[in-house]
Amino acid sequence: MAVPKPRLTRTDWITAALTALAEGGVSAVAVDPLAKRLDVTRGSFYWHFKSRDDLLLSALEWWEQEGTASVIDRVGHLTDPWERLRALFHIALTEDPTDGLEPALVAHADDPLVAPALHRVTARRLDFLTVAYTDAGLPPDRARVQAVVTYSAYIGWTELRRAAPTVATETVDDPAALEYLIESLVQGGQDKQDKSS
Amino acid sequence: MAVPKPRLTRTDWITAALTALAEGGVSAVAVDPLAKRLDVTRGSFYWHFKSRDDLLLSALEWWEQEGTASVIDRVGHLTDPWERLRALFHIALTEDPTDGLEPALVAHADDPLVAPALHRVTARRLDFLTVAYTDAGLPPDRARVQAVVTYSAYIGWTELRRAAPTVATETVDDPAALEYLIESLVQGGQDKQDKSS
DNA sequence: GCTGTTCCGTACACCACTGTACGGTCTTGT
DNA sequence: ACAAGACCGTACAGTGGTGTACGGAACAGC
Numbered sequence: 001m002a003v004p005k006p007r008l009t010r011t012d013w014i015t016a017a018l019t020a021l022a023e024g025g026v027s028a029v030a031v032d033p034l035a036k037r038l039d040v041t042r043g044s045f046y047w048h049f050k051s052r053d054d055l056l057l058s059a060l061e062w063w064e065q066e067g068t069a070s071v072i073d074r075v076g077h078l079t080d081p082w083e084r085l086r087a088l089f090h091i092a093l094t095e096d097p098t099d100g101l102e103p104a105l106v107a108h109a110d111d112p113l114v115a116p117a118l119h120r121v122t123a124r125r126l127d128f129l130t131v132a133y134t135d136a137g138l139p140p141d142r143a144r145v146q147a148v149v150t151y152s153a154y155i156g157w158t159e160l161r162r163a164a165p166t167v168a169t170e171t172v173d174d175p176a177a178l179e180y181l182i183e184s185l186v187q188g189g190q191d192k193q194d195k196s197s
Numbered sequence: 198m199a200v201p202k203p204r205l206t207r208t209d210w211i212t213a214a215l216t217a218l219a220e221g222g223v224s225a226v227a228v229d230p231l232a233k234r235l236d237v238t239r240g241s242f243y244w245h246f247k248s249r250d251d252l253l254l255s256a257l258e259w260w261e262q263e264g265t266a267s268v269i270d271r272v273g274h275l276t277d278p279w280e281r282l283r284a285l286f287h288i289a290l291t292e293d294p295t296d297g298l299e300p301a302l303v304a305h306a307d308d309p310l311v312a313p314a315l316h317r318v319t320a321r322r323l324d325f326l327t328v329a330y331t332d333a334g335l336p337p338d339r340a341r342v343q344a345v346v347t348y349s350a351y352i353g354w355t356e357l358r359r360a361a362p363t364v365a366t367e368t369v370d371d372p373a374a375l376e377y378l379i380e381s382l383v384q385g386g387q388d389k390q391d392k393s394s
Numbered sequence: 395g396c397t398g399t400t401c402c403g404t405a406c407a408c409c410a411c412t413g414t415a416c417g418g419t420c421t422t423g424t
Numbered sequence: 425a426c427a428a429g430a431c432c433g434t435a436c437a438g439t440g441g442t443g444t445a446c447g448g449a450a451c452a453g454c
Contacts, residue, residue, distance in 0.1 A: 007432075008432090031413090047430080103303065106359075107304025109300075109360035119363065126364065145373075148354075149350065149377065151365075153346065163315055167319045171345065180346065188385075227440090229442080237401095237403085239442085239443085240402045
């Protein structure tokens with residue numbers, strides 16, 4: 001016993017910040033509480049970070065990278081746009097890295113630190129969707145609106161899963177419902193076009 | 198000049214709390230700031246309310262009433278389920294009483310004070326939607342999933358409107374996009390049934 | 395125009411979190 | 425083994441919020 005208690009790195013703090021963010025929102029990213037959870041004091045923190053905002057910004061940066069770019073990269077190779085959309089949503093809906101992060105961020109959209117990152121991510125995702133729907137043959141403006149509608153449904157689903165899992169049980173761990181959702185999302189733009197590529 | 202400065206009532210505080218809630222979330226419902234905004238001191242507040250939680254609870258109660266029951270009442274008379282759904286969404290999407298309230302609440306879903314109210318509201322709305330889709334002829338289980346999907350899209354849309362209005366401009370003041378959304382929501386369960394009733 | 399109630403201001407104790415200063419302790423290279 | 429740097433604890437000042445006690449102003453009814 002008497003484990004040596006390893007010393008912390010910058011990344012440890014960021015990880016902790018992300019979980020705190022997912023659980024309790026921006027205000028939960030507080031130095032003192034995090035320090036307690038990591039079993040150190042603020043002395044440690046202020047060596048690794050300039051300030052609390054510094055930490056928050058770093059965490060957001062990580063999310064912006066991981067939560068968007070990496071996912072998009074993984075489905076970009078799919079040539080069939082419908083399949084690309086299906087794959088995208090499946091990943092996005094089943095692999096929420098730190099569950100509840102998204103909703104927590106959307107929550108604090110007015111936070112001066114969160115807003116820029118959130119805007120960039122949203123814009124990027126909407127663009128990606130618009131392109132996919134355009135590739136699928138929708139006229140440009142319709143593709144755009146369809147992208148927004150679809151993305152709304154995605155956001156709402158994750159939001160619902162977090163806000164009321166006991167009420168909307170379908171949102172958590174129900175493969176059939178998930179399939180239904182994904183098909184709804186994709187079919188929205190499909191209409192009466194052929195589905196057998 | 199020297200306007201008499203009317204004294205405040207319990208409702209004044211609740212209204213202020215609701216706007217603060219919509220703007221800055223649960224943590225923005227703080228006695229001192231609200232007092233400043235209302236141009237009084239905390240002395241006033243603690244006469245009308247037992248505590249800060251008391252205020253928050255009262256505000257939530259108001260929302261639960263106004264944001265659900267009243268809307269549902271207004272469309273309950275419509276016999277055609279499709280029309281009922283259309284009317285419901287139209288009201289819900291255009292008349293958000295204090296805009297941004299919903300998202301702010303969903304945000305703090307883990308808050309011990311917010312959670313119960315949020316659960317009740319969500320359950321009630323999902324039930325209403327499920328009934329509507331059932332009335333429309335969908336098999337019960339499918340009606341339920343459709344309700345969840347539809348409600349997700351609604352939530353996401355409001356969320357998007359609040360989180361990134363400059364990015365997803367369609368979500369704010371774009372009648373055409375709104376129509377497209379509503380039709381998407383309704384048609385989700387409609388499929389190939391007739392629409393002309 | 396007096397009185398009792400309603401409403402509000404002031405002052406205080408208390409708590410949680412941020413940030414700084416600085417001293418101390420590990421750890422690594424050599 | 426011992427310096428140099430990396431990492432952490434302690435102590436303190438500052439800020440912004442909650443809640444309480446109590447005194448005083450404003451208003452109603454009569």
